[in-house]
Amino acid sequence: MGSAIARRLVENRARVVTYLEGRSASTVERAKAAGMEPVGLDAIAASRLILSIVPPAEAVAVAKQVAAELRRRGSKTTFMDCNAISPKTMGEVAAIFGSDCGVVLDGSIIGGPPKPGQKGPKLYVSGDAANDSGVLVEHGLQVRRIDGAIGAASALKMCYAGINKGVTGLGTAMLLAAIRSGADAALKRELQESLPDLDAKFVHGIPDMYPKAYRWVAEMEEISEFLGEDDPAALIFKGMAGLYRKMARDREEGGLLADQLGKLNSGS
Amino acid sequence: MGSAIARRLVENRARVVTYLEGRSASTVERAKAAGMEPVGLDAIAASRLILSIVPPAEAVAVAKQVAAELRRRGSKTTFMDCNAISPKTMGEVAAIFGSDCGVVLDGSIIGGPPKPGQKGPKLYVSGDAANDSGVLVEHGLQVRRIDGAIGAASALKMCYAGINKGVTGLGTAMLLAAIRSGADAALKRELQESLPDLDAKFVHGIPDMYPKAYRWVAEMEEISEFLGEDDPAALIFKGMAGLYRKMARDREEGGLLADQLGKLNSGS
Numbered sequence: 287m288g289s290a291i292a293r294r295l296v297e298n299r300a301r302v303v304t305y306l307e308g309r310s311a312s313t314v315e316r317a318k319a320a321g322m323e324p325v326g327l328d329a330i331a332a333s334r335l336i337l338s339i340v341p342p343a344e345a346v347a348v349a350k351q352v353a354a355e356l357r358r359r360g361s362k363t364t365f366m367d368c369n370a371i372s373p374k375t376m377g378e379v380a381a382i383f384g385s386d387c388g389v390v391l392d393g394s395i396i397g398g399p400p401k402p403g404q405k406g407p408k409l410y411v412s413g414d415a416a417n418d419s420g421v422l423v424e425h426g427l428q429v430r431r432i433d434g435a436i437g438a439a440s441a442l443k444m445c446y447a448g449i450n451k452g453v454t455g456l457g458t459a460m461l462l463a464a465i466r467s468g469a470d471a472a473l474k475r476e477l478q479e480s481l482p483d484l485d486a487k488f489v490h491g492i493p494d495m496y497p498k499a500y501r502w503v504a505e506m507e508e509i510s511e512f513l514g515e516d517d518p519a520a521l522i523f524k525g526m527a528g529l530y531r532k533m534a535r536d537r538e539e540g541g542l543l544a545d546q547l548g549k550l551n552s553g554s
Numbered sequence: 555m556g557s558a559i560a561r562r563l564v565e566n567r568a569r570v571v572t573y574l575e576g577r578s579a580s581t582v583e584r585a586k587a588a589g590m591e592p593v594g595l596d597a598i599a600a601s602r603l604i605l606s607i608v609p610p611a612e613a614v615a616v617a618k619q620v621a622a623e624l625r626r627r628g629s630k631t632t633f634m635d636c637n638a639i640s641p642k643t644m645g646e647v648a649a650i651f652g653s654d655c656g657v658v659l660d661g662s663i664i665g666g667p668p669k670p671g672q673k674g675p676k677l678y679v680s681g682d683a684a685n686d687s688g689v690l691v692e693h694g695l696q697v698r699r700i701d702g703a704i705g706a707a708s709a710l711k712m713c714y715a716g717i718n719k720g721v722t723g724l725g726t727a728m729l730l731a732a733i734r735s736g737a738d739a740a741l742k743r744e745l746q747e748s749l750p751d752l753d754a755k756f757v758h759g760i761p762d763m764y765p766k767a768y769r770w771v772a773e774m775e776e777i778s779e780f781l782g783e784d785d786p787a788a789l790i791f792k793g794m795a796g797l798y799r800k801m802a803r804d805r806e807e808g809g810l811l812a813d814q815l816g817k818l819n820s821g822s
Contacts, residue, residue: 373735396744396748397748408744410740430740432737432740433736434736434737437735438735438736438737438740439737441731441732441735441736441737442732442735442737442740442741442744444728444731445728445729445731445732445735445737445741446728446741446744446745448724448727448728448731449724449725449728449745449749449752450749452724452728453721453724453752455787455790456716456717456720456721456724456790457717459716459781459785459787459790460712460713460714460716460717460720460787461713462787463709463712463713463716463780463781463785463787464709464710464713467641467705467706467709467710467713468701468702468706468709469700469702469706469707469709469710469713472678472698472700472706472710473710473713473714476664476676476710476714477714477717480664480665481717481718483751483752483755484717484721484751487751512731513727513731517727517731518793518795518796518797518799518800519723519727519728519730519731519793519796519797520793521789521790521792521793521796522723522724522727522789522790522793522794522797523793524789524793525786525787525788525789525790525791525792525793526790527786528786528787528789529786529787529790531786532786
């Protein structure tokens with residue numbers, strides 16, 4: 287997502303820099319292909335607007351790294367956390383920056399990475415009273431500012447992802463259970479007949495999920511934390527995290543479950 | 555469901571009897587309106603085919619009651635459990651009858667109660683080598699016999715309900731969370747734009763759920779048990795049971811949450 291967003295900005299005449307220290311060769315390659323310039327942390331801190339687009343489990347560490355550099359330099363900027371983190375974690379990120387590092391914005395991205403000829407995902411932003419995100423609109427991103435302080439955009443992302451990735455998880459779990467029980471052919475036919483929209487979503491969404499399952503584990507845990515212990519639905523997303531952990535492990539171990547699901551969904 | 559199925563059978567020239575001892579006045583009224591004849595347990599036991607269509611938590615008790623009557627009479631018949639119970643509970647039902655009471659079939663119903671002019675739900679049946687369910691087809695029901703022994707039709711129902719009622723649960727949980735977080739208007743608009751099929755399902759499915767939520771609690775618990783402790787998805791349905799328990803309680807207490815969801819879904 288980060289490199290695709292950067293590419294869209296670069297294509298629209300923005301200068302985009304990135305910090306690649308310790309990142310994998312494929313990440314470095316992707317960043318360069320997108321037109322980003324690899325720079326040191328000091329040049330990141332000197333940027334007009336910093337976007338954090340990383341796996342959710344790393345959002346806090348990235349915020350600490352950037353805030354430390356800003357304090358070392360004694361400079362201020364605007365930092366937008368765009369990650370799928372809970373409002374509470376977003377509050378932690380804001381607290382890391384405090385009031386001496388500039389402005390912190392709550393961003394969240396809904397939709398797939400931008401592709402040529404498409405409008406691309408929406409970047410929702412809350413806490414943006416001064417329209418610091420306006421520069422992103424000028425450089426080709428779809429931005430939707432929403433009412434509410436830090437936390438509102440993160441909450442929106444939690445709720446949307448809970449539905450979107452939760453539905454994919456339900457389909458994965460129940461199709462696998464049907465395969466184990468010998469009810470898979472009957473279930474597939476019944477879905478096609480009475481829930482064709484969901485069947486279509488599973489046919490596309492389940493294979494799309496496999497390579498992302500390892501990332502979705504932390505995202506499901508964030509949703510569970512977001513809902514809170516008092517909400518019985520928090521347990522739903524603890525289960526979803528476990529399911530996606532299972533699918534990530536299946537992929538590492540050769541993809542036996544993925545193959546079974548693939549055969550069922552292709553009708554072979 | 556039971557009375558609507560009975561009505562369809564009666565309309566197609568079947569004689570349908572039912573046992574109403576200890577049932578509520580509204581159940582008795584509904585049974586009579588559907589054309590069923592209230593009879594004693596002895597006449598139930600003398601029927602050619604017995605259908606058990608009750609809340610899932612009562613399926614085992616009904617099976618015990620019927621088996622005891624068959625043993626008292628020393629007669630045999632065919633008993634089809636049509637309830638949303640797990641294959642394991644279905645196995646318990648079959649064990650209650652043993653081999654001295656006749657034939658036990660595993661049935662499950664997918665779809666809403668039959669309405670005039672519509673084909674009505676599908677009754678899936680497994681373990682029906684002798685086509686004992688054929689008489690239901692002659693009297694107007696849609697029956698689909700599936701491969702597999704006792705348990706296969708129950709597994710199908712668990713998997714289908716896990717998807718269908720699970721999706722409604724996800725929508726309920728996340729719309730409520732969005733309302734709590736002030737992200738509800740943005741979420742509703744995003745759903746309409748990028749997941750319109752799911753939005754439409756929530757608009758109809760969530761209000762349809764309220765009066766049934768108390769029944770869905772046991773159904774979600776059955777799905778959790780069906781998946782088993784080794785499947786991380788079992789936790790998803792423990793959470794779903796808790797969510798539907800919350801919605802059932804909300805209804806008893808005046809429907810505050812239902813009102814909030816209704817306002818959001820109607821755009822008011």
